[in-house]
Amino acid sequence: MMRGCSSRAKQNQDRAVCMTNCPTLIVTVGLPARGKTYISKKLTRYLNWIGVPTREFNVGQYRRDFVKIYKSFEFFRPDNEEGLKIRRQCASAALNDVRQYLTEEGGQVAVFDATNTTRERRGTIVQFAEQNGFKVFFVESVCEDPDVIQENIVQVKLGSPDYTNCNTEEAVEDFMKRIKCYENSYETLDEVLDRDLSYIKIMDVGQRYLVNRVLDHIQSRIVYYLMNIHITPRSIYLCRHGESELNVKGRIGGDSGLTPRGKEFAKKLSQFIQSQSISDLKVWTSQMKRTIQTAEAVNVPYEQWKVLNEIDAGVCEEMMYEEIQGHYPLEFALRDQDKYRYRYPKGESYEDLVQRLEPVIMELERQENVLVICHQAVMRCLLAYFLDKTAEELPYLKCPLHTVLKLTPVAYGCKVESISLNVDAVNTHRERPENVNIHRTTKDALQTVPPHF
Amino acid sequence: MKHRSHPEQHHGKRPRVPAAAASASPQDGMEDKAPSNPRELTQNPLKKIWVPCKNGLPEKHISQRKVCMTNCPTLIVTVGLPARGKTYISKKLTRYLNWIGVPTREFNVGQYRRDFVKIYKSFEFFRPDNEEGLKIRRQCASAALNDVRQYLTEEGGQVAVFDATNTTRERRGTIVQFAEQNGFKVFFVESVCEDPDVIQENIVQVKLGSPDYTNCNTEEAVEDFMKRIKCYENSYETLDEVLDRDLSYIKIMDVGQRYLVNRVLDHIQSRIVYYLMNIHITPRSIYLCRHGESELNVKGRIGGDSGLTPRGKEFAKKLSQFIQSQSISDLKVWTSQMKRTIQTAEAVNVPYEQWKVLNEIDAGVCEEMMYEEIQGHYPLEFALRDQDKYRYRYPKGESYEDLVQRLEPVIMELERQENVLVICHQAVMRCLLAYFLDKTAEELPYLKCPLHTVLKLTPVAYGCKVESISLNVDAVNTHRERPENVNIHRTTKDALQTVPPHF
Numbered sequence: 001m002m003r004g005c006s007s008r009a010k011q012n013q014d015r016a017v018c019m020t021n022c023p024t025l026i027v028t029v030g031l032p033a034r035g036k037t038y039i040s041k042k043l044t045r046y047l048n049w050i051g052v053p054t055r056e057f058n059v060g061q062y063r064r065d066f067v068k069i070y071k072s073f074e075f076f077r078p079d080n081e082e083g084l085k086i087r088r089q090c091a092s093a094a095l096n097d098v099r100q101y102l103t104e105e106g107g108q109v110a111v112f113d114a115t116n117t118t119r120e121r122r123g124t125i126v127q128f129a130e131q132n133g134f135k136v137f138f139v140e141s142v143c144e145d146p147d148v149i150q151e152n153i154v155q156v157k158l159g160s161p162d163y164t165n166c167n168t169e170e171a172v173e174d175f176m177k178r179i180k181c182y183e184n185s186y187e188t189l190d191e192v193l194d195r196d197l198s199y200i201k202i203m204d205v206g207q208r209y210l211v212n213r214v215l216d217h218i219q220s221r222i223v224y225y226l227m228n229i230h231i232t233p234r235s236i237y238l239c240r241h242g243e244s245e246l247n248v249k250g251r252i253g254g255d256s257g258l259t260p261r262g263k264e265f266a267k268k269l270s271q272f273i274q275s276q277s278i279s280d281l282k283v284w285t286s287q288m289k290r291t292i293q294t295a296e297a298v299n300v301p302y303e304q305w306k307v308l309n310e311i312d313a314g315v316c317e318e319m320m321y322e323e324i325q326g327h328y329p330l331e332f333a334l335r336d337q338d339k340y341r342y343r344y345p346k347g348e349s350y351e352d353l354v355q356r357l358e359p360v361i362m363e364l365e366r367q368e369n370v371l372v373i374c375h376q377a378v379m380r381c382l383l384a385y386f387l388d389k390t391a392e393e394l395p396y397l398k399c400p401l402h403t404v405l406k407l408t409p410v411a412y413g414c415k416v417e418s419i420s421l422n423v424d425a426v427n428t429h430r431e432r433p434e435n436v437n438i439h440r441t442t443k444d445a446l447q448t449v450p451p452h453f
Numbered sequence: 454m455k456h457r458s459h460p461e462q463h464h465g466k467r468p469r470v471p472a473a474a475a476s477a478s479p480q481d482g483m484e485d486k487a488p489s490n491p492r493e494l495t496q497n498p499l500k501k502i503w504v505p506c507k508n509g510l511p512e513k514h515i516s517q518r519k520v521c522m523t524n525c526p527t528l529i530v531t532v533g534l535p536a537r538g539k540t541y542i543s544k545k546l547t548r549y550l551n552w553i554g555v556p557t558r559e560f561n562v563g564q565y566r567r568d569f570v571k572i573y574k575s576f577e578f579f580r581p582d583n584e585e586g587l588k589i590r591r592q593c594a595s596a597a598l599n600d601v602r603q604y605l606t607e608e609g610g611q612v613a614v615f616d617a618t619n620t621t622r623e624r625r626g627t628i629v630q631f632a633e634q635n636g637f638k639v640f641f642v643e644s645v646c647e648d649p650d651v652i653q654e655n656i657v658q659v660k661l662g663s664p665d666y667t668n669c670n671t672e673e674a675v676e677d678f679m680k681r682i683k684c685y686e687n688s689y690e691t692l693d694e695v696l697d698r699d700l701s702y703i704k705i706m707d708v709g710q711r712y713l714v715n716r717v718l719d720h721i722q723s724r725i726v727y728y729l730m731n732i733h734i735t736p737r738s739i740y741l742c743r744h745g746e747s748e749l750n751v752k753g754r755i756g757g758d759s760g761l762t763p764r765g766k767e768f769a770k771k772l773s774q775f776i777q778s779q780s781i782s783d784l785k786v787w788t789s790q791m792k793r794t795i796q797t798a799e800a801v802n803v804p805y806e807q808w809k810v811l812n813e814i815d816a817g818v819c820e821e822m823m824y825e826e827i828q829g830h831y832p833l834e835f836a837l838r839d840q841d842k843y844r845y846r847y848p849k850g851e852s853y854e855d856l857v858q859r860l861e862p863v864i865m866e867l868e869r870q871e872n873v874l875v876i877c878h879q880a881v882m883r884c885l886l887a888y889f890l891d892k893t894a895e896e897l898p899y900l901k902c903p904l905h906t907v908l909k910l911t912p913v914a915y916g917c918k919v920e921s922i923s924l925n926v927d928a929v930n931t932h933r934e935r936p937e938n939v940n941i942h943r944t945t946k947d948a949l950q951t952v953p954p955h956f
Contacts, residue, residue, distance in 0.1 A: 191711070195711075207715070207716060208694070208698075208713070208714065208715045208716070209712075209713070209714040209715075210711070210712070210713050210714075211711065211712040211713075211714065211730065212710070212711045212712075213710060213711070214730065217866065217869060220730065220731055220869060223730065224723075224727045224730075227714065227717065227723065227726065227727075228723055257494075263491070266491065287501075287502060287503065288503075289494060289496075289503050292494060292503045293491065293494060296491040296492050296494070296505060297491040299491070304502065304503075306855060306858070307858075317849075346820075352809060355809070355810075356859075363720065366720060366723065
């Protein structure tokens with residue numbers, strides 16, 4: 001056990017598996033424009049979604065906050081004493097915040113995003129981690145493909161605050177010179193010299209990986225995730241099944257079929273998909289009748305996933321909200337108090353849903369163009385992953401019937417287009433009411449129930 | 454923007470070679486399709502899967518599997534000097550893939566050689582200048598590849614593991630050609646190790662007991678085997694980052710300390726890499742047991758979330774004593790999120806982790822029923838379950854097949870861990886046990902996992918040693934054997950023939 005680590009087993013009795021006993025410091029390594037920030041942000045998003053409190057610390061951002069106005073690549077010249085001093089200070093400030101996050105703010109993973117291209121700098125970080133009882137895991141990105149680097153610069157550097165007052169050629173030229181400043185002193189992670197470190201070296205955008213000394217569960221999951229993501233352009237389409245019989249009755253759960261309007265939506269969905277001219281579209285559904293009926297109308301091969309089934313409402317299955325309030329007023333109030341963690345009796349919580357959807361997210365990362373026909377709670381969970389929503393926001397994301405969300409990765413995030421297919425449907429979105437007290441009146445409890453037949 | 458380029462096919466794209474389980478749904482010619490009337494759906498009575506139907510009869514439909522593992526069959530090819538763990542990896546990987554539902558078989562060329570040559574004389578057979586030996590070895594490799602082809606193209610196999618040294622680029626090239634001709638994807642698994650202690654331990658564990666050395670004493674066997682290894686060393690061409698950059702492979706170095714992974718093409722290769730990166734060979738034991746006897750157990754009722762009976766609590770105490778007597782270093786204890794396993798763990802008095810995925814199989818509408826009541830209310834369901842207990846899904850519940858899928862992360866974490874005690878439930882324990890003991894889907898639901906009995910599993914050689922330790926506290930029997938009559942029109946008497954006694 002590392003010095004300073006404490007066993008968190010007792011606190012973690014409720015979690016699926018104790019991720020790690022010590023906090024973990026992930027450290028990026030690589031020349032500029034190799035995707036370090038892309039990887040940092042994506043990894044942070046993924047870890048937070050699966051329930052591991054994670055934050056990224058971008059040293060470039062510290063530098064921008066400190067230096068205010070970026071003049072040119074000269075700042076990064078290896079003989080620029082003033083520049084070096086500032087950069088070292090920024091790195092220290094970032095590490096300080098890392099320490100605070102991991103020891104006082106309940107963070108479990110910190111991603112330290114900087115070039116870290118010299119063995120000396122990495123040695124300093126390892127020392128810092130040892131002093132504080134953190135495990136260190138390096139993520140290096142190595143790439144010499146000029147097309148990839150060029151595309152990278154176009155996608156994320158041109159829009160950077162550093163280059164707001166430059167035109168494209170100026171920015172590209174300056175950035176190339178910036179990269180050059182690092183090249184001479186770049187010491188890649190070495191199989192022999194760095195054999196005692198834990199790391200993954202990603203080569204040529206994921207064509208090849210070198211993995212050394214994976215120490216624990218969280219590092220193993222991080223490696224698996226990094227080996228499954230790619231940067232090939234594609235779009236992910238999310239939608240719910242067409243309106244169902246139970247939907248119109250204001251009842252939750254169950255396994256009913258589509259209403260005539262739901263079938264109309266399915267037809268419109270088919271037309272929409274064709275109009276998009278998507279190459280090699282994969283279509284996934286749950287194993288519930290309403291999503292499969294919807295997919296049947298789209299008339300492409302589809303795969304059924306049991307884990308895409310709607311959240312299990314347990315004893316409340318097929319009830320109206322009014323009935324839940326009538327039979328289980330306490331449960332109904334508890335759910336409004338913490339909709340993410342609340343588990344239906346003999347059912348599931350949103351938190352459970354996220355855990356069972358993790359393989360779907362992993363496979364979505366591997367795939368390219370996919371249409372997922374699913375359910376309200378499921379769609380909220382998937383959307384929260386792509387749009388980096390918190391556990392508090394997730395259960396209230398708006399996912400109306402008969403609307404397709406088209407997600408396209410762009411720069412460091414995800415572009416969302418919401419396409420309504422113009423077929424009427426009931427509203428199934430129930431906002432959090434004002435009064436969540438367990439002694440509230442029925443009127444207060446049912447204040448936000450959407451209208452139904 | 455430059456995409457990742459793959460030598461064969463891009464993951465996610467339709468294969469050039471038609472998949473074995475191709476769908477009847479149209480693929481091409483979609484451009485001019487007016488939305489026709491969608492097909493009606495019917496629910497398969499056994500698995501409760503909705504499938505399209507015509508005139509009330511199910512139509513042919515693509516795989517309802519969770520995810521299409523791969524479009525083509527996959528040929529996994531081991532690479533490495535003798536005593537580097539190739540057969541250990543082959544067998545373990547095969548066991549894992551079969552358990553998660555991917556039909557896999559291993560083809561050990563050494564076994565073909567033993568069947569052909571009958572009596573092994575000495576390492577001289579493997580000398581690179583032994584023309585006779587080379588000829589035989591090539592024939593054995595060909596025979597094995599022939600069986601691979603038959604398994605993957607005619608017998609419904611999806612993955613074949615070709616276990617041999619395959620240490621030259623030339624031999625590997627031949628295999629790649631064979632795969633291309635047959636439309637198989639190839640994935641190499643190389644094991645590289647120079648640690649003499651590891652190699653020595655390997656020889657002791659699995660070579661000394663080999664049929665090749667039944668008539669030798671230990672020193673003779675070790676000496677001969679070392680010379681055997683030497684025969685391969687001069688011509689050994691390890692997978693090279695440059696020369697072999699177009700191949701898909703994982704190179705495992707120093708028993709998992711380091712890995713090089715190149716061109717993972719699809720989902721199944723990604724899962725294989727993840728699995729191989731999580732297994733280890735550190736000696737340890739896994740203890741499996743059920744919760745102590747519960748209130749619903751004694752009433753003959755299934756499922757639910759009841760507490761322990763006094764006898765169940767007695768078992769929990771005995772379990773605590775047993776665990777202490779075993780003097781296990783760093784024992785992890787896992788339970789489900791059901792009261793009866795947690796109550797049991799509480800008595801053991803060590804920190805434990807609760808896993809929701811370890812919860813007992815969900816019996817849906819049959820939760821908390823006695824078998825007699827299931828027969829009374831759902832005689833058809835009860836019969837279907839006896840017909841195919843592995844695939845049968847309770848209405849609004851789960852099947853054993855579903856259970857295996859949700860337990861996969863538990864197996865993965867068990868592989869990562871060392872000493873672990875898992876306190877779980879009957880169906881769950883059957884699934885975990887089936888993984889460790891390589892039981893088929895047919896055997897799995899009938900494995901005996903009685904209450905108040907601990908199974909201690911210790912990896913040894915290529916398999917798992919099982920010790921069954923009864924803690925001598927009486928409990929009801931909850932094991933219901935498959936009755937003789939599984940026909941849906943059987944009598945109640947026939948249906949209930951094998952129900953164990955209860956209060």
